[in-house]
Structure formats: C-alpha cells, structure tokens
Amino acid sequence: MEKVIYKTLAECEAAINTLKVIGVAVPDWMEKQHQVLKAAVNTKAVVTNTDTPIYDTLVANYPYGKMPEEKVKCIKDTVNLLLEDGEHAEEPGLLLGKIQCGKTDTFEDIIGLAFDKGIDITIVFTKGTKPLAQQTIMRMKKDYRFFKPSDNLDQKATINIYDIMKVWNNLKQAKVEGCKTVIVCKKQATNMSHLIDMFSKNCTFLKKKKVLIVDDEADFASRNYRSVKLQALKDEDGNPIAQDAETEMAKISQQIDDFRKIPDYCRYLQVTATPYCLYLQPQGELNLNGNVVKPFKPRFTSIVPVHAAYIGGQQYFEDSQNPDSMYSHLFHQIDQKCIDVLGHEDKRYLNNAVSSANIYGLTYALISYFMATAIRRIQERNTKNRDYKTSALIHVELDKKNHDWQSRVINRLIDSIKNAIVEEDQSDQRIWSAIDAIYNDFIESNRKGREEKFISVDLPMKEDVMDEIRNIFNPKKNNYHVQIVNSDEQVESLLDEETGELQLDTAANIFIGGNILDRGITIKNMLCFFYGRNPKNFQQDTVLQHARMYGARSKEDMAVTRLHTTSTIYRILVRMNELDNQLREWFLEGRDKGTDVNAVFVGYDKNIKPCATQKIKASNALTLKKQMRMVPAGFWTGCNTAIKKTIAQIDTLLETYPSFNKKDENGFFEMDCETVKEILSLIESTFVYKDKGNIHNIERKNDIKEMLCAWSIVQASLAEKYLSCNVQTVT
Numbered sequence: 001m002e003k004v005i006y007k008t009l010a011e012c013e014a015a016i017n018t019l020k021v022i023g024v025a026v027p028d029w030m031e032k033q034h035q036v037l038k039a040a041v042n043t044k045a046v047v048t049n050t051d052t053p054i055y056d057t058l059v060a061n062y063p064y065g066k067m068p069e070e071k072v073k074c075i076k077d078t079v080n081l082l083l084e085d086g087e088h089a090e091e092p093g094l095l096l097g098k099i100q101c102g103k104t105d106t107f108e109d110i111i112g113l114a115f116d117k118g119i120d121i122t123i124v125f126t127k128g129t130k131p132l133a134q135q136t137i138m139r140m141k142k143d144y145r146f147f148k149p150s151d152n153l154d155q156k157a158t159i160n161i162y163d164i165m166k167v168w169n170n171l172k173q174a175k176v177e178g179c180k181t182v183i184v185c186k187k188q189a190t191n192m193s194h195l196i197d198m199f200s201k202n203c204t205f206l207k208k209k210k211v212l213i214v215d216d217e218a219d220f221a222s223r224n225y226r227s228v229k230l231q232a233l234k235d236e237d238g239n240p241i242a243q244d245a246e247t248e249m250a251k252i253s254q255q256i257d258d259f260r261k262i263p264d265y266c267r268y269l270q271v272t273a274t275p276y277c278l279y280l281q282p283q284g285e286l287n288l289n290g291n292v293v294k295p296f297k298p299r300f301t302s303i304v305p306v307h308a309a310y311i312g313g314q315q316y317f318e319d320s321q322n323p324d325s326m327y328s329h330l331f332h333q334i335d336q337k338c339i340d341v342l343g344h345e346d347k348r349y350l351n352n353a354v355s356s357a358n359i360y361g362l363t364y365a366l367i368s369y370f371m372a373t374a375i376r377r378i379q380e381r382n383t384k385n386r387d388y389k390t391s392a393l394i395h396v397e398l399d400k401k402n403h404d405w406q407s408r409v410i411n412r413l414i415d416s417i418k419n420a421i422v423e424e425d426q427s428d429q430r431i432w433s434a435i436d437a438i439y440n441d442f443i444e445s446n447r448k449g450r451e452e453k454f455i456s457v458d459l460p461m462k463e464d465v466m467d468e469i470r471n472i473f474n475p476k477k478n479n480y481h482v483q484i485v486n487s488d489e490q491v492e493s494l495l496d497e498e499t500g501e502l503q504l505d506t507a508a509n510i511f512i513g514g515n516i517l518d519r520g521i522t523i524k525n526m527l528c529f530f531y532g533r534n535p536k537n538f539q540q541d542t543v544l545q546h547a548r549m550y551g552a553r554s555k556e557d558m559a560v561t562r563l564h565t566t567s568t569i570y571r572i573l574v575r576m577n578e579l580d581n582q583l584r585e586w587f588l589e590g591r592d593k594g595t596d597v598n599a600v601f602v603g604y605d606k607n608i609k610p611c612a613t614q615k616i617k618a619s620n621a622l623t624l625k626k627q628m629r630m631v632p633a634g635f636w637t638g639c640n641t642a643i644k645k646t647i648a649q650i651d652t653l654l655e656t657y658p659s660f661n662k663k664d665e666n667g668f669f670e671m672d673c674e675t676v677k678e679i680l681s682l683i684e685s686t687f688v689y690k691d692k693g694n695i696h697n698i699e700r701k702n703d704i705k706e707m708l709c710a711w712s713i714v715q716a717s718l719a720e721k722y723l724s725c726n727v728q729t730v731t
Helices: 009-021 028-045 053-060 069-082 101-116 130-144 189-202 204-208 251-260 313-321 336-342 357-384 400-422 430-449 462-473 488-496 541-547 569-586 641-657 671-684 696-718
Strands: 093-096 121-127 157-164 180-186 210-218 225-228 245-250 267-271 286-288 292-295 300-303 330-332 390-395 480-485 508-513 526-531 564-567 668-672 722-726
Touching: 009 028, 009 336, 028 121, 053 101, 069 093, 069 101, 069 267, 069 300, 101 121, 101 130, 101 210, 101 267, 121 130, 121 564, 130 157, 130 180, 157 541, 180 189, 189 251, 204 357, 210 251, 245 286, 245 292, 251 292, 300 569, 313 569, 330 357, 330 569, 336 357, 336 400, 357 390, 357 400, 357 430, 357 462, 357 508, 357 526, 357 564, 390 569, 400 430, 400 462, 400 480, 430 462, 480 488, 541 569, 641 671, 668 671
Parallel strands: 093 267, 093 300, 121 180, 121 210, 157 180, 210 267, 330 564, 390 508, 390 526, 480 508, 526 564
Antiparallel strands: 225 245, 286 292, 668 722
C-alpha cells in the first residue's frame, strides 16, 4: 500500500478503521503516524500554567463541550469536604448520582483535583467482578491519557494506573515518588488481602502517602454483617439459656475496614446510585464484640448533576404518564404467564413457539426490536452515513440454567419471524398483526416526538423497514446475534478495549443475562429491555441497578425504544422512582442541613425493601408510618429537686406560646417545629435510665433519640413550619 501523509488525527483514524472493516492489516507506517498525531493532540490538550494542572486539563478536554457549572461546583465542593481536617474527617463522603448518569466521569474529575491538592494515591474499589475492574482500568487509562508516563522532563503531572493483582508485591518506590498513583482493586477477598499486604508488608513506604479511597458501588459488598452462632449454654437444671446472637463484619467489609486503618492519612469517598443501606448505617464508630470498626455512614452527600442527554426514571415513569408525550409509548405490558414460561424449560414451546398465546409478549418484543433496529439503521444511514448497531437486553431469571432455555426459545421465535418476513409467509397472522400494530405505534411515538421537538428525523416507510429487516436476516450476513452473558469470562470477552462498553458486533445484538449485566456495565443503543425479575420482596437497590436502559440515549432512539414488563413490576418501578426522587430532593433542597439529630429520609413502601437485611444488621433503623405513635419507655423521672426548674421551663414555653389560648375542642394548638423540638429535648433531660434489680432499662435510652430522629425527618419533610400540639399533664 502506497504511503500517505495524513494532516489530522481524524483522517488517520478514519483510514485505519476502513482497513479494519475490509479486513486489511494496518501498515506500520500508518500506525506510527497515528501515534505521532495522537501524541501531538494530547500535548496540546494539557494545561500547564496553573496550580491544578490535572483538573484543569480534564475540564479543558471535557468531551461534551464546556463543563456545566453545576458539575464544576459538585467536584470542587466534594474535594473541599473530603480534604478538610477535623474530628470527623475520616468518615466517608458520598457522591450520589442516578443510574448511568456520569458518576465515573465525575469521580475521575474529583480524583484529578484531589491529586492537585495533595493526594498521592487513589484506591478505586470496584464490584467484585473481573470485567468491571477491567472496564474501570480501561476507562481511567483513556480519560487520564494526558498524564501517561513519558521521558519528557517538562511534563507537569504523571498518573500511573495499576491493577492490584499485578503490583501488590513489586511496586517500586521510584514509580510512586513524584507521580500520582491509581490502584484498582476488586471487592474480592484475594484482591483485598493483596492490597492490605502491599501497604502493611511489601511496600510499607505507601503508608506515609496521602490516600484517597473511591468506593465505586459502595452499597455493594463494602458493608455487610453476619450473625455469629454462639455456643449453646444451659443453666444448672439443664435448661437452655436464651442468648442474643452476636453480629460481626462480613469478610470483605472487614478487609476494607482493616485497610482504612493502615495509611497515616486516608479519606473515603463512596459512589453509588442506590445509597439506602449507607444512610441506614449506625452513626460513628461501631463496636462489634470488641472489634471497633470505622464509621461508614456518609458525613456529607454531593449530588451528581443530570446531563441534558440523560434518560432515566423521569422519562420512563413520569413523562410517560402524559398521553401526548413520545415517552407514553415506552411501556408495553406483558403477561406474567410469558415470564413463567421463560422461567422453566417446557419443550412444547419450541414446537409451537409463535402460535402460543402464552409467549406472545416475547414474540411482540422481538418483532418490535427488529423493526426499531431497521428504522434506526435507515435513519442513521440517511442522515449521518453510519452503520448503526443496536442492542436488546432480556433479563428474566437469575438462574443460569434458564438462560440457555431462554436462548433456545428466542432463537426459535426469531426463526419463525425470519421465515414469515423473508419468505413473506402469511400463514401465521399473529406475526403480521404484530408488525402492523408495532409500526402504527412507532408512527404515533415519532409524530409526538416531532411535535415536542425532540426529533426531526422522518419515520421510514413500512416497506423500507421490512426490506432492512430482510437485509439483517440475509443468510449471507446473519447480521444479528443472540448472546448469553452470565459469567465474568463472557462479559470480559465482549468488552470494547477503547470504551469498556459491551461490543456490538452485528446490526442487532440480543443479550440474555442476569445480575452480571447490572452495576457498572454499559450497553449502548439499547432499543429493547425485556424485564421479568419478580421476587417475593422487591429490593430497591437491586432492582434499580437492573435499569440498564437508563443513561445517555439519543431522542431518536427513544422514539422507538420499548420497555416490556408486567403491570405488577411496572407499578413497583414507578413507586421506586418516586421514593428515589424523594431522597434526592431531600438533599437538593438542603433538608439534611441545620439539624443536630442523625436522620436521613429513606422512603418506605410495604412492597419494597430498601436493601438486604445483612447490610443493616447492626443498625437501629426506624420505619415511620402514618398515624404511628412513638413514646419513650423504661425510664424513671429524676427527683423533684433535680427536675423542678426544667419542668417550670417547659410550662413557661407552653403557656406563654402565642396560640396556647387558641386550643380547639380536643386541646390542640399550633406550635412552631423548633419550639416543639426544644420541649422534647427538655423532657428528655428529666428522664433517668439505670438498671435496678431485675429491671434492665439502660438499653431503652435510645427511645428518645429515636423520637428526635423521627421528629427531624418529619420537620424536614413538612412544607409548613408549624405542627398541631396537644398538652396533657400526667401526675
């Protein structure tokens, strides 16, 4: 191939991609030009004349234009709070963002600014799967590419990025001094053990460095408890003695706590979209049978701003309620029977797949997905000259053995759909009726999208859509793929080396999987999410992490995207979105500020648990319900001499209050929240808790704290600053 001199990096990369598509090896001279052009671009991109070169370089190269002011404020405020000194400095901070809303990008910027302000080493904890750790390393190397090690003595900042498994026993001090270091560590026993050994035994010089821990998906594995079985005891008569079970830290949680105690200077940032178990942790240090563990409840919360391209619960569960919105077409209801069929093997459905009414919901979803893919491929080819590839996710069962069964059913259905469309076989009108209904639905959603000015592209003619599907099904191309993804190895093999996302190798890519495809895994261009996980008790943190359809999605994609699930699951998802919004609003409106009582609002629903029980086993969590009464118990009052002045103070606060003489027929009158809280605190000061004989009530002392905690939540939740009070004298 004749040598060509390329003027820009874009020209060179376009030529390389063309050669790869046609299967031609990229010549060495082209690779060398690519490296030179890339290095030149990176050099120009680095900001040097500043006190914060790493952060300013990241801001200057923000991939979406100018970094929004809200995001800049979030980053700077978080770093300032993390690095402040004081009694509670080592308690965690929390970076709270929505599912797939740019949390990784934000914490990378936080790390960059923290490096500029004196942090030497950042430990990034990831979910305990190899693909997610690999994805994190790929992503960070790409985003920190401006700071790769080089021989240039003028380079102002160098960031070395390591996998703990590769450096735990051989990291040289020379590689750390004068550089910044990122170590990615899975939340897995061997990884954590190596990290502890690295700092405490193999590379003890690291203990003197300033360390920042960034715990990605901090509500996953980072703090779990387990019950300890106690040895059975009997009294002198041989009767069993009742014993309270003891609680201890689970292994990974204990290892994280052990590591936090090693560096001389250590700060901790939790990152998650589902923080419920974090807010329900005990306040401060915790003593578990003599094992004192560091605090894990966040001392502050920073909210990741939602970017303009984000699609999430707002669109799926709020805007969708407006019949005039494009998003009102997102949800398509399927019957529970369809989910049940996919949950256990029944070969009858392989023989008569399409004709079975029980799995018509899946048939409809697959036809809808192929039609949506065809539409988007035509639109992208006509407007941008792109070979557009899409994805669908089937998430029904956790049990891996059922994934193979689902794959066989789906492939059988696709064969029937393919035969009907390619051969124009009209024998099964179910398929053609579905095609008509789906296209008409797309007509409406695209019309509404144009009226709302979300999109400007035209919907292709129905016959053009069918021809495009025939091209996808062409046996010479087989431009679609059904892939089971239920192991680390499978996910790892599918990750794109550049982006860390799942690779889309064909025009239509259908992924079948379970929990392996939840936290942290990004699947782009998803036009179909078929969701059927229906446990007895819905766990909010788990279910929300399944929402892989959230994220940066184009409006054109959303015009043909569909969520297929049962009405029961959909109602639960709507309620979870409401509860999640309430928590987010709590912080956005500053309701967590200005109170001295340890309380955070976590919404309640009888059908939904915020998190697994083992995550909050050591907590004294309190659920508030309507008309719930809270009264202190198990106390004595102090002697008359000791409490006389306090009682008089309480009486004065009540009787001199302006509305005291405006009581209604039941004795209620309005009083401002702060005065009520002051009175409750004064009442608490008159209580005496101590053990006498067989009466043990010291442990009941928290009752009044629970009352004040509940009061703090009520106070912050109320729009009004007044509450109706009833005064009763008890003698």
